[in-house]
Amino acid sequence: MIDARSHSFADRHVGPDEGELARILDVVGVASLDELATKAVPASILDPAVGGVAAGLDALGEPLSEHEALAALTQLAGRNTTAVSMIGLGYYDTLTPPVLVRNILENPAWYTAYTPYQPEISQGRLEALLNFQTMIADLTGMEIANSSMLDEGTAAAEAMTLLRRASRSKSPRFVIDTDLFPQTRAIVVTRAEPLGIEIVEADLTQGLPDGDFFGVLAQVPGASGRVVDHAATIAAAHDRGALVAVGADLLALTLLTPPGELGADACFGTTQRFGVPMGFGGPHAGYLAVHTKHARQLPGRLVGLSVDADGDKAYRLALQTREQHIRREKATSNICTAQVLLAVVAAMYASYHGAEGLTAIAQRVHGHAERLAAGLRAAGVDVVHENFFDTVLAKVPGRAADVVERAKAWNVNLRLVDADHVGIACDEATTDAHVDSVLAAFGSTATVECTPAPFGNRTSAFLQHESFTKYRTETAMLRYLRALSDKDIALDRSMIPLGSCTMKLNATAEMEPITWPGFSKLHPFAPVADAPGMLQVISDLQDWLVAITGYDAVSLQPNAGSQGEYAGLLAIRNYHLSRGDDHRTVCLIPSSAHGTNAASAVMAGMRVVVVACRENGDVDVDDLRAKVAEHAAELSAIMITYPSTHGVYEHEVGEICAAVHDAGGQVYVDGANLNALVGLARPGRFGGDVSHLNLHKTFCIPHGGGGPGVGPIGVRSHLVPFLPGHPMAPELGGSGPVSAAPYGSASILPITWTYIAMMGARGLRHASLTAIASANYIARRLDEYFPVLYTGENGMVAHECILDLRPLTKETGVTVDDVAKRLADYGFHAPTMSFPVSGTLMVEPTESENLDEIDRFIDAMIAIRGEIDRVGAGEWPVDDNPLRGAPHTARCLVAEWNHPYSREIAVYPAGLDRPKVWPSVRRIDGAHGDRNLVCSCPPIEAFTS
The missing domain is CATH 3.40.640.10 (Type I PLP-dependent aspartate aminotransferase-like (Major domain))
Structure with missing residues (x-):
């Protein structure tokens, strides 16, 4: 057992102290964590442990303190070279507004929240995601967008399979433009092969290939930087019975006619350059958007508008929120996780800048590219494409490697396309000095004056909803973000006892390094020599995970x-x-x-x-x-x-x-x-x-x-x-x-690196056993109220337990949904509902919750069982009781009260001994939202009563 007085990081991470753990083990019926291990884990797989260190884990070394770990990571970050990145290919430097860094990326109210499957206590995140969907739909000219994909390449692959499902063509052939980003092309090829899809590459500027095909994938701007009007290609594809998806740069779309207006059937891409650092490749929120007729083909999550029990507008995940659990092998995608935190950042970046600000940034980016092109031409360098947004392709026969090397001497990374071509991408962080350095690398010494003409042909308005016009000052944005986070329950406010989801402590020391420039400003395709510190983090993690697994x-x-x-x-x-x-x-x-x-x-x-x-x-x-x-x-x-x-x-x-x-x-x-x-x-x-x-x-x-x-x-x-x-x-x-x-x-790998480095082998084993002990404690204490459905040979569960509510539902009519919503009145997020068994709750306490919090949850569940019994006894009707009426808002208290239970029981139930967390909406009508699908910001008039 770890000495509770040592104040090591493991002691800070693990909730129960020595005394609390003794009480937990006493209820579970074992004398020590080692005894628990022998009773819970089959002897055939249990690794022997010496001094609390399991076999194979001595490679992890002695644990570091928080300050030692941060010092080590500071040194690793310092080994990286944060060069001026002009490589492009879908990754660009961006200037994240500090108000978003501090109040989203570094704010546990946002980063410790769970997926909004309990919408009544997730209205803040859902509103932010609806803003994201609106932003994507407006910029792409499509009617509906999902609430983020994993990255641009994955979004392209999902677009391909969406077109295949939606197309009437029986052809297995799929056409992709030769000017796709190389990583996007590779992911599409990887996805296509097992599905029997034949990839056909073609230069779409030369027309479509012969033969049948079910879909076409294009990109604007292309990997070369070239901007092409694909209207004719889209029309020609439609004439031949094929559908078209376009990968579109959102910043460019502030200036260019959006693909949706050109007739594209789907749009995909990334929101990285909207305030999300490159981070050596991620995480970044990808996007996928379609017209309404294909809405039910969209993979991933879709935030929609519905109404609550009082008729007020409320947000929820629309349609099949967990399609994989419903359809299993017939699911159209395996996407389960999105990139919510990064989607929120991107949406708030757009909100902070608004349409005018984004357009100004885009014009400035294009202006630098135009100045660069003018300087190259003045130096006698061939600029390959006349029509470009941010990326210039220069032809320097036989000299490309030399140019890239000379630019590197100025601390600028360019893209070596081949022996004869160099790609140079401008972004929000590009300055005149950067452009001068690039021109010098090409041998230009002349000072070039260039006043670019306004670029683009977009005529349609975008981002006109007040979400994108109201929060332009830091004061307004700060209060907006606080108001949204106040509507949610995250780990900073309460235990989230979700089975199979492991909502444990995300320590501040683990989170701190992700915004350090030494990690966040690295381009994923930067020279290997630029990233020795990042690659060491990766190598260490690989070695540690090998030892652990x-x-x-x-x-x-x-x-x-x-x-x-x-x-x-x-x-x-x-x-x-x-x-x-x-x-x-x-x-x-x-x-x-x-x-x-x-x-x-x-x-x-x-x-x-x-x-x-x-x-x-x-x-x-x-x-x-x-x-x-x-x-x-x-x-x-x-x-x-x-x-x-x-x-x-x-x-x-x-x-x-x-x-x-x-x-x-x-x-x-x-x-x-x-x-x-x-x-x-x-x-x-x-x-x-x-x-x-x-x-x-x-x-x-x-x-x-x-x-x-x-x-x-x-x-x-x-x-x-x-x-x-x-x-x-x-x-x-x-x-x-x-x-x-x-x-x-x-960029988020330093979180896990820090966690393992600070826990060490002994701390990791202690954490696992404490999680198991806490789960068994909950199972023992709640079994008489809600029977535990499954246990192992010795009556033990692992790190989670399933509570069976089906007999109670049959006897009383109270459902698992009722219990989940009622827990919000007690200030708790619900456990996992009806998975893996319908009509049950799966509870996981994790090792990070101390005994007081675990007992509060148990007491809340016991009190709820008492309420269920009152329904069963006929004291409250099945259709009007505190559980069916839950959750209760402050507003509902001042309305006419015609319920057979009191206002006090509604909002201050027995066992509530913590500051009140007020749900912002009543129970949401999911069916209404699916029948009346609204997945972008509605007109302001829709919110007036």
Whole structure:
């Protein structure tokens, strides 16, 4: 046990102190955490521990203090060269307004929030995301946009599959422009191959290729910087029965006619240059927008407008908020995590600048590019394209490398296109001095005066809603952000006991480095010599995660858990193909699995076969053996979650892995629940061939309201050649990329680096066991009120437990939704509802909550059970009681009160012993929102009563 008086970081991270932990263990019925480990975790997989350090984890070294860790990271950041970046290709320097840095990126009210599945206590984030959707729709000329994608390359791939679903063409061919960003092209090719889509590359300025095709992908401006009017291409594609998606730079669209007005069917891209630092590649919010007729084809999340119980306007996630859980292998996408925090930054950047400010920035960017082009022409350099926005392509036969090297001497990074061409991209941070340095690198010594004419042909208005006209001063923006965050419950206000989501402490020391220029200002395609500190962070993390998981190598490229699943399954697919086993396409998935598992398998070209589960929630090993025997010749893999999605350590995991291996298949262990394994058991040693890990769960990257995430994969040695590669990072080798940047969302990796460095091997094991102890404590204390549905062999759960409300619902009519909404009146976010079993709540306390907070939650649940009993006894009717009426707002108290329960019971229920958190809206009518789909900022008149 860690000495509670030592004040190490582990003591600050783990909630229960020595005395509280003793009380927890007493209720659980064990004398120590070590005894708990032997009772909860199967002996067949439990790693031996000496002095609190598990086997294999001594490589982590002694833990650092917060100040030591920050000093080490300061040194690493200092080793990086923050050059003037003029590389472009979708990544640009940007000037983030300090009010957004301090009050969003560095504000736990925003970065510790969860996905807004409980909309009544998430109205602030939902409003910000509706602003994001409005911004995208306005700028692209489309009618509807989702509330962010993982990055631009992923958005392009999703656009391709959306066009395939929406097109009437039966052709498997898909045309992509030769002027796409290279990383976008590579991701589209990676996605297309398992789906049987044939990629056809064509220079769209020369017309469309012969033959049939279902869709076309273009980009404005292109990778070369060229701006092309694709109106004729779009019309020609439509004439031939194909649909068109255009990748569009949002800053350029303040000046150019938007693709939606030209007839494009979809638009995709990134919002990075709207105030989100480059960060060596991410995280950045991508976007995808369509016309209304394709709204139900949109992947990811869609914020819509509805009404609450009082008829007031309210925001919610519209349509199928978790499509993967509903449709599983029939899901149209495996996207689960978005990039909410970064989407909020981008939306607020647009709000702060407004249409006029964004247009002025765009004209200034173009002006620098025009001055650069004029200077190059004056020096006798051939400027390849006459029509460009921010990127100039210069032709210098045989001298390109020399020019790039000379610019580097001026601390400017240019893009070496080939031996004869150099690309130079201007951005918001470009200055006249930067342009002069570039011209000097080309050998120009003349002073060039250039007054660019106004650029662009856009005539339509955009960003006219008051969200983009009202908050131009810092005072106004500051108060707007505070007003929005006050409408939400995040970890800075309350425990968020979400099962399978691990909402733990995101320590300030972990968060501090992400805004340091040494990490945030790096371009992902900068010379390797510019980023030794960042690459050391990446290397350290890879080594530490290898030690923790027992695998042989780790890729940090996947920028979400769903992308990790996809990357892991692609590695399995490509491994089989390399051996000539192209017939191995069956993926076994237990019926209890996370919905993204099945969706990811289909994306990787596999056929899903479901394996049954027993009544106790475990995989039915008899059914597994039967399915393995039936599909032995075509078996590719099995996907299992461990501990199981039911929150239990299955004792037969070794048999499951062996059965699949014996048939020639691979074992994918979903690492969503790794918070119950770190320091205790290693999936790479108990049978896994590949796992994805959620750094945004187990390893302290915050959820950010639904993103960012990082979903790296660990693999055994035979799968190493099939890890994700990248066209701009040949040192990675491997297969095709799954994310736009070589190392995914690199700028948030220092969070996990700091967490592991400060916890050390002993602290990590202590954290896992404390999480397990707290979950079992909740299970023991609540079992008599809400039966715990599943336990392991010794009556233990893992790090979460499932409370069964189905008998109560049958007896009283009170539903799991009623309990979830009532918890908001007690100041708590609800646990996970109806997953993995409908009519249940899945609770996970994490190791970071102290006993007082855990007891408050338990007391609230017991008090709610008392309220349910009063409904069951007939004291309150089923359709009018504190649970069905929840949540209650302050405003509803001053309205006419005709309920059989008092106002006091409504808003100050028994057991509420904390400052009141007031929900800002009553219960929201989801069906109304889906019937009347409004997914951009409505006219102001809509909010008047």
